Amino acid sequence: MKLLSPLLHYVGAHIVNSEEFINAIKQCRVPKSACYVNYDAVSLYTNINNDAAIKTLLELVNIHSKEVSMCGFAISDIEVLLEATLACNVFRFDNNFYAQRRGLAMGIRIAPLLAIIYLDHIEKASLTNGILLYKRYIDDVFAIGSSSSELAATLANLNAKDENIKFTVEEPDRDGFLPFLNVKVRIRDGTTEIRWYKKQSSKNIILHSRSAHPTYMKANVVRNLVGTSERIAARNSETVDTIERILFENGYISGNMATWRPYSAPDGIALVLPYLNERLAQQVNTIVKRSQLPVRLIFKPPPTLKELLTSSRVYENRCDEEECRYCTDQKICKLRGTVYLIKCNGCGQRYVGESGRPLRKRLDEHRRAFNRPQAYPKNSFSRHRTTVHTRDAPPEFEVTVLHRNLDNPVDRKIMEAREIKRYQPEINSREELVEALKLIAGHDRSNSSEAVVEVVF
Numbered sequence: 001m002k003l004l005s006p007l008l009h010y011v012g013a014h015i016v017n018s019e020e021f022i023n024a025i026k027q028c029r030v031p032k033s034a035c036y037v038n039y040d041a042v043s044l045y046t047n048i049n050n051d052a053a054i055k056t057l058l059e060l061v062n063i064h065s066k067e068v069s070m071c072g073f074a075i076s077d078i079e080v081l082l083e084a085t086l087a088c089n090v091f092r093f094d095n096n097f098y099a100q101r102r103g104l105a106m107g108i109r110i111a112p113l114l115a116i117i118y119l120d121h122i123e124k125a126s127l128t129n130g131i132l133l134y135k136r137y138i139d140d141v142f143a144i145g146s147s148s149s150e151l152a153a154t155l156a157n158l159n160a161k162d163e164n165i166k167f168t169v170e171e172p173d174r175d176g177f178l179p180f181l182n183v184k185v186r187i188r189d190g191t192t193e194i195r196w197y198k199k200q201s202s203k204n205i206i207l208h209s210r211s212a213h214p215t216y217m218k219a220n221v222v223r224n225l226v227g228t229s230e231r232i233a234a235r236n237s238e239t240v241d242t243i244e245r246i247l248f249e250n251g252y253i254s255g256n257m258a259t260w261r262p263y264s265a266p267d268g269i270a271l272v273l274p275y276l277n278e279r280l281a282q283q284v285n286t287i288v289k290r291s292q293l294p295v296r297l298i299f300k301p302p303p304t305l306k307e308l309l310t311s312s313r314v315y316e317n318r319c320d321e322e323e324c325r326y327c328t329d330q331k332i333c334k335l336r337g338t339v340y341l342i343k344c345n346g347c348g349q350r351y352v353g354e355s356g357r358p359l360r361k362r363l364d365e366h367r368r369a370f371n372r373p374q375a376y377p378k379n380s381f382s383r384h385r386t387t388v389h390t391r392d393a394p395p396e397f398e399v400t401v402l403h404r405n406l407d408n409p410v411d412r413k414i415m416e417a418r419e420i421k422r423y424q425p426e427i428n429s430r431e432e433l434v435e436a437l438k439l440i441a442g443h444d445r446s447n448s449s450e451a452v453v454e455v456v457f
Contacts (some may be wrong), residue, residue, distance in 0.1 A: 003068070003069065003070065003071050003073065003076075004057070004061075004110070004113055004399075005076070005113065006067075006068045006069070006364070007057070007060050007061065007068060007113070007117065008066065008116060008117075009368055009371055010063075010064055010371075011116055011117060011120045011124055011263070011373065012120070012369060013119075013120060013134050013135055013136040013138055013141075014116055014136060014137075015135050015136070015375075016137075017181075017263065018180075018181040018182050018232060019180060019181060019231070020135075020375050021135055021142065021180065022136075022183065022232065023374060023375060023377055024133065024135055024374060024375075025133060025142075025144075025185065025192060025194070026192070027374055028132055028133045028144060028192075029132070029288075030132065030144060030187055030190050030191075031132075031146060031190055032145060032189050032190045032194060032199070033146065033147060034132060034144055034145065034147075034187060034190070035145050035147060035148045035150075036142070036143065036144045036145070036151075036172065036178055037143055037145075037151050037155075037157065037169050037170060037171050037172075037178070037186055038136070038140065038141060038142055038143075038170040038171075038178060038180060039140075039143060039155065039167045039169055039170075039297050040140055040141070040167060040168050040169075040170065040279070041119065041139035041141075041165060041166070041167055042140060042166045042167070042445045043104055044115050044119070044122050044165070045104040045105075045111055045115060045140040046100075046103035046104070047103055047104075047162075047164040047165055047166075047422050048103050048114065048115060048118055048164070048165070049102070049162070050086050050102075050103070050114075052162075052183050053104070053114045053115070053117070053118040054079060054082050054086070054114075056117055056118050056120075057082070057113075057114060057117050057118075058075055058078065058079055061075055061078060062115060066323070066325070067322075067325070067389050069360075070321070071227070071321070071437045072321065072322075076336070078223070082110070083244065085110060086105075086108070086110075088105070088108070089105040089108075091105070096216075098264060099169055102164075104139060104186040104415075107456035112138055115138060115139070116130030116136075116138060119136065119139070121164075121167065122158060122162060122383055123136075123158070125157070125161060126154060126157035126158045126161060127157075127158070127456070128150050128154050129144075129150075129153055130145050130149075130150030130152050130153075131143060131144070131145050131146075131150060131151075131154055131260075132144045132145060132146060137180075137181060140169075140180065142178070142180040143345065144187070145284075146215070147186065148238070151169075155167060155169055171386065172186065176188060177195070179197045179199075180197075181197075181229075182196065182197050182198070182232065183195070183196070183232055184197040185196055185232075187397070194231055194232065194233045195231040195236070195238065195239065195241070196228070196232045196239050198242055198246075201239075204245075204246040204249055204250070205224065205249050206246065206249070207221045207451065208222050208251050208252075209250060209251030209252045210251050212274065217287065218252075222247065222252065225243060225246065225247075226243060226419050229242075229243060242372065247349075248389045250410065263333040267296050268293075268294045268295050268296035269294055269295055270298055271295045271296065271297055271298065271302050272298045272299075273297060273298070273299055273300065274299070274302065275299040275300060275301050275302060276302075278282075278410070281299055284297065285297060290446055306423075323394075326359070326360060326363055327397055328398070332359055332399065332401050333358070333359055333360040333363070334358050334359065334360060335358070335359045335401060335404050335405075336355075336356060336357060336358055336405075337353045337355075337356055337404060337405050337406040337407050337412060338354065338355055338359050338401050338403065338404050338406070338412075339352070339353070339361065339401075339402045339403040339404075339406065339412060339415045339416050339419055340352070340353055340354070340355070340362075340399055340400065340401050340402060340421065340426060341399070341400045341402055341423065341425075342363075342366065342397050342398070342399055342400075342427070343395045343397060343398045343400070344384070344395055344427065345395050345398060346388070346389055346399055347388055347389070347395070349384065349388070349425070349426040349427050350423055350425040350426060350427060350430055351366075351380065351381070351384075351418045351425050351426075351427035352382060352402075352416060352420045352423055352425045353366075353407075353416065354412040354413065354415070354416040354426060355398060355412075356409060356412065359399075359401070359431070363399060366381050366397075367394075369381035369385070370380045370382075370384075370385050370394045370395070370397075371394050373386050375392070380427050380428055380432070381427065381430045383429070384427045401436060402415070403415045403419075420433060
């Protein structure tokens with residue numbers, strides 16, 4: 001799964017959640033004559049031809065072999081592994097053992113990925129020019145066409161590509177709404193309306209109010225339920241009624257609620273500060289006592305010479321790929337606790353960032369934003385792609401590690417801010433630049449002995 005999951009980024013119709021779907025539908029220009037439907041692949045897993053699915057996946061691997069991590073495997077190795085995995089399709093029912101003769105086994109982890117990629121192969125040969133939006137979550141599809149005839153033609157094409165794969169169609173209800181995931185959509189005169197949706201058959205079971213769980217957990221359940229609906233669409237009477245009904249069914253009633261307050265230590269909240277010298281420590285203690293803040297000071301000794309000269313990650317995992325797209329001069333993709341500089345090969349603009357995770361994971365996130373800007377509308381790399389490389393293919397970028405082995409998040413943020421001030425990177429957002437300058441200003445003031453107390457308190 002680690003090797004093959006990145007291939008999903010090259011499946012244009014694939015979405016992972018309702019937020020991606022909402023972003024896509026908001027960016028779609030819908031004419032007044034547009035029609036919209038849902039397609040549903042009937043019994044998808046059990047009707048897929050395994051050999052055809054493997055062939056389709058290997059073709060996609062071959063096309064994007066330079067853009068995904070092959071983990072040292074050849075395409076023939078991946079084929080052998082897939083065949084061996086899909087051969088494990090024996091199950092027991094009523095104390096009898098059976099072998100599944102066709103299709104993907106329901107419980108196998110790789111089944112969703114194969115199904116998504118195989119359907120993408122069918123869809124690319126089926127969609128007509130009049131399809132304005134086509135998004136799919138595994139086997140559920142939401143499609144907008146310029147006319148009803150375009151949608152009907154697409155459905156016919158989908159059903160003609162594989163004799164075992166058949167799609168059904170669902171049209172909007174009498175009010176014009178069409179459900180998809182936990183969203184329902186209505187399009188009128190070119191205007192799209194989105195609302196939160198709960199299936200009528202949903203049991204709506206959440207943490208019951210009489211549960212022995214702590215009060216703050218119950219409060220979070222209610223907060224998350226309301227927050228989910230508000231992230232999807234603005235609150236309306238229908239949404240409020242649905243939420244109230246769900247809460248009532250789980251024992252939550254209106255009225256005075258018990259208030260949860262976090263635990264507070266009797267001797268104050270522990271505040272850890274670096275120990276610089278005795279005089280400054282006494283000054284800080286005096287100011288804290290005078291202000292009567294509920295704080296208990298703990299002074300952390302400075303790092304020893306051994307800590308400064310050694311690293312806990314000396315034996316960090318090293319990249320073993322022969323043609324790693326990130327490890328050109330040095331093996332950097334598995335480093336943790338880094339501050340890094342990215343240079344766009346398409347225009348030369350730069351970006352400074354930091355990460356405590358393996359660097360490859362963070363760089364892959366940047367690349368996904370480059371490749372699919374519509375799915376990450378607030379990301380710095382998405383904005384860079386749409387504003388600078390609007391009509392260009394996703395450009396490659398070079399990575400330089402500026403600092404490594406910074407385990408402390410505060411240390412990484414400070415070094416990131418200093419490098420942002422140094423390089424003035426163009427890809428970083430304005431908010432990131434302002435935050436970095438504020439952090440640098442505060443950190444520089446803290447270097448003067450008289451200003452340490454003013455910065456902390």
